[in-house]
Amino acid sequence: MQSSASLTISDLWIERGGNDLCKGLSFSIHPGEAWRVLGGNGTGKTSLLKVIAGISMPLEGEIFYLGQNVTSDRSPLQQEMVYLGHLMGVKSALTVEENLRWYCPERSLEELHNVAKDLGLFPFLASLVKTLSAGQQRRVALARLWLSKKTLWLLDEPFASLDVEGGVMLEVCIQQHLTSGGLVLLSTHQSLSSIIPHDVVLQP
Amino acid sequence: MQSSASLTISDLWIERGGNDLCKGLSFSIHPGEAWRVLGGNGTGKTSLLKVIAGISMPLEGEIFYLGQNVTSDRSPLQQEMVYLGHLMGVKSALTVEENLRWYCPERSLEELHNVAKDLGLFPFLASLVKTLSAGQQRRVALARLWLSKKTLWLLDEPFASLDVEGGVMLEVCIQQHLTSGGLVLLSTHQSLSSIIPHDVVLQP
Amino acid sequence: MSWLWFHKLGSPKWFFFWSKSWALPVFCIGCFGLVVGLVWGLAFAPEDYQQGNSFRIIYIHVPVAMLAQSCYLAMGVAGLIFLVWQMKIAPMFIKAIAPIGAVMALMAMVSGAIWGKPTWGTWWVWDARLTSVLVLFLLFMGVIALQNALEDITLANKAAAIMSVVGLINLPIIKYSVVLWNTLHQGPTFTITKKPEMPAEMWLPLLIAVVGLYCLVAGLLLWRIQSEIILREHRSNWVKQEVMGNGL
Amino acid sequence: MAFDSFADFLAMGRHGVYVWSAYGGCALVLLLLIWQTLSMRNKARDTVRKRFLRDQAR
Amino acid sequence: MYEFLVLWRRKQDVFNALLFFIIVVILFPLGVSAEPAFLAQAASGIIWCGVVLSILISIDHMFKEDYQDGSLEQWIVSGLSLPLLMLLKVMANWVVIILPLLIMMPLLSEMLFMPNTSFWALVLTLLVGTPGLFLIGVMGAALTVSVRQGTMLVMLLILPLYLPVLIFATSAVQAAQSGLPYSGFLAMLLALSLMSLVVSPFMTAMAIKASVSG
Amino acid sequence: MYEFLVLWRRKQDVFNALLFFIIVVILFPLGVSAEPAFLAQAASGIIWCGVVLSILISIDHMFKEDYQDGSLEQWIVSGLSLPLLMLLKVMANWVVIILPLLIMMPLLSEMLFMPNTSFWALVLTLLVGTPGLFLIGVMGAALTVSVRQGTMLVMLLILPLYLPVLIFATSAVQAAQSGLPYSGFLAMLLALSLMSLVVSPFMTAMAIKASVSG
Ligand code: HEM
């Protein structure tokens, strides 16, 4: 089972502030699959994604990537992963263009500009991020997905504060990523247009 | 016209960072009505709400409340208004209970606890807000709506990061507020279950 | 040599039961030693020909000053052990010993200051020993403040360990630098290589008091670690049994 | 015995105030430390016991 | 007032403010000179400089958090009198920071070999002068609240205004030290504090409003 | 490195760090004593104290913003070597803050009537000693990054560790002033800086990781 799956979570036990959030959680994500983490507020979606990203540590359990145990050493995973949390890692004191160049130094300026055009950020390339609206800031963070060549996407409520058009764009982008063999794990409260067949459901 | 409406916006012209967001915007909210501010990312929903709340100033135009011009002196409006922005005004260094008591010192502890129970915050009353999940923090902010006796509610994307159950609760709460003669103006990207018949649409 | 004892020591449960039988006896021996040393020093030791009777402060001053330094040493070592081996007991040790160390440093300063008035004519001078005890006190306070400021327990553990290790590395440097900068204070009485210059009736009670205080503090330390263990391991069954019984 | 009388012992030459205040201060602090340690232990036991009883009740 | 509650939650910080002050006071003997004669002469100046620096540092944070979590917006919207709120906030901060500092004063004056003659003058100048420092400080803090990392900017804005207070205070203490009457200097300090009491709450409220709506 | 870009955007802050330093240097003559003889003696100590305080203040902010906007999470996730990143960040900050300060030095030494003999000693100690200050400082900043309003806490943690640097530096300058050789002190400073260069990046990376995962 582990061999065909790219990312395997086995028997994960996460605890925050003295409460168990999940215990004995196991699932595998195969190439081309998107999984959705479902659960009410405070059930531990964010915590799960953070543990997989290697930001916090699980109490017990293992994580395998391409058959390799990466629980204690995440470096093989990290090089092929994008993590987008509630906090988006966008520098509000820099302009949009500077932010994109900071995250994707290997991409040419033209590519950056094209992505910015797609996301409706082109007129704001030279504005400081802190003067943008909430949705526009989210779009700046999403531009990283457009630009990245990483395989595994960990997205924590990526649709938050996006408008309808932006949401559709993100769904299309995820679809494309999947057809090219990518892996997606995202948490959301919104009902998506059925692009995601697999769910991890967290109980309160 | 102005006399029967509680809140009247007339000929509002808002400008941010050198761009016009709306010009000549007029609408009136009557008691028991909810209005929705629609528009894509960056069309100026947040800016409009902030102007009405008195946090920023319009370039031109007037705001009437109960027939009174409150454009330059908001005090009559302020005493009957709750504003909930992207930033929620929740103190993350205090516990949930302390936050509620800070905002609603006139309410009894029992009332606070009841509301916390309704919102699923009861087990977290003594936790610091910064250790809560995104949705739980939003719920703390919403508790203010439950507890307030103000007439006019200005809500900027109140459904953000709430789960389905939380969203339904909020809709019910808005419905109740409307039947008791309240006024609601909210911005959202989500399609609500038709409780809101009136839209202000902002063009990009 | 087997490493078993090391791993055992790292297990809170084992440590708890081990320390339970040791804490009280060690504490009592410590109290006894301290009292004997102090009474001997205060009432029976001969008068110092230069300083008169004010020198009798030495019997409390030197023990607490030595304890303050030893406590930091122990705390730093515990921090190092935690960072390298993730031993579970180490952060509890740090949490338990930091306040004790701070109190010891404070007592050293207070007793020294009171001693300074009759001998040097002021409560305080900016001298190497004194300044380094002050710095020691601040280092202890830093560790305590850090632990209080961080609510997250795993973070607090790591942070306190890092801080104590960094302080440990810096302590000799601080000492050396202040000695170089200004020295007025008396040199050490006890060194490993030389016999003390004082008469035996003077240094023997001091030695007893020092050993007594060490034991007393060790007893206190064990108790404090026990309460830490109870609080942190409250979900394990043995703690429940322990707490519901009347063993404590 | 280095002193002739008990009064002598209390006076400590001219340095009675200093010696006794140093010892008194230190004794006070040391007793406080011991008291705090023991009360901390009791408090820890009580909180854990209470938590356990509450969990049992549920 | 819940302001106290927030501060109480951060009692650690109060404690830290105190320790910072102590550390500044330690820094000088170590960095400059440790001779008692030198220190006795410089003591009041060092203590006042330490106080000014601690106030500067703690004041910068006064509105930062309220700004970032949206509390300032809520205050403006609430319809409560903003100047009054500011005044309360300043008072709460003053009590919590200066009071412990005054309690520490005997200890510090001893460590710096301060002559007894000038001790009470120092305490009096601190009591009378520091409210002014706080009131002036909040204006700067309010102006720069929307600037991240505004610490330096606050200092730059405020420090020139602090210099008169500092000068009057140290003159008072020096006068006391040489046995001269110093009530004139105290009166000047009081006047400065009162003046800032009148001006500052309104200016601060205005600055807060401008910062938030920007 | 984009670190420079972020700093450049905040050039106002750099400028402010400089001005804060100048203000501290002004504060002392005003608060303590303005006599040339006194100042000449105390000059190097005052300048070093000013440097220590400016570094303390600017270092506290080093990771705050990165923490609040989620950049630290991204660094950890990125798989780049965290200690290396830390080192680069420290370097960028050092260059941006200390270089302008060194350029200001002739002016300040003139203002404080500093003797020429010790001027170069002062510049050398600053060059050799301040990297150590930065490296020690970031450890404290990393430990307290998750604490809001941690400024005071950082200072409490770091300042005891700064004392040796301060003592060696002022001793060196004083030795130079009295015509003695001071290369021994410089070597000590260098040793301290090198040691913190070895220890600090790892400790900082560890602290950052612990803070973010908490
Ligand atoms: C606040 C003031 C003082 C502080 C912080 C202080 C600190 C210390 C320290 C750290 C030690 C070393 C203990 C050891 O490890 O052996 C010590 C020992 C000693 N102190 Fe003090 N001291 C102070 C004032 C004084 C005064 C005023 C005197 C008397 C003139 C004094 C006399 C001694 C003596 C005789 C020893 C024993 C030396 C030895 O056996 O090692 N101290 N003090």
Ligand SMILES: Nc1ncnc2c1ncn2[C@@H]1O[C@H](COP(=O)(O)OP(=O)(O)OP(=O)(O)O)[C@@H](O)[C@H]1O
């Ligand atoms: N402080 C500011 N300075 C300059 N421009 C600003 C500022 N605040 C907002 N803007 C601009 O005003 C426009 C509208 O912003 P606003 O936040 O009102 O949008 P919004 O409709 O709330 O969008 P969203 O759905 O993303 O929240 C944006 O283009 C933004 O760049």
Ligand SMILES: Nc1ncnc2c1ncn2[C@@H]1O[C@H](COP(=O)(O)OP(=O)(O)OP(=O)(O)O)[C@@H](O)[C@H]1O
């Ligand atoms: N640092 C922390 N300390 C203590 N408890 C925490 C911490 N972080 C999270 N928690 C707790 O863990 C639980 C899960 O939080 P998490 O953020 O993972 O929820 P979530 O599923 O992402 O919820 P949401 O949909 O609201 O974002 C919450 O009850 C929260 O109180």
Ligand SMILES: [Mg+2]
């Ligand atoms: Mg979440």
Ligand SMILES: [Mg+2]
């Ligand atoms: Mg908006």
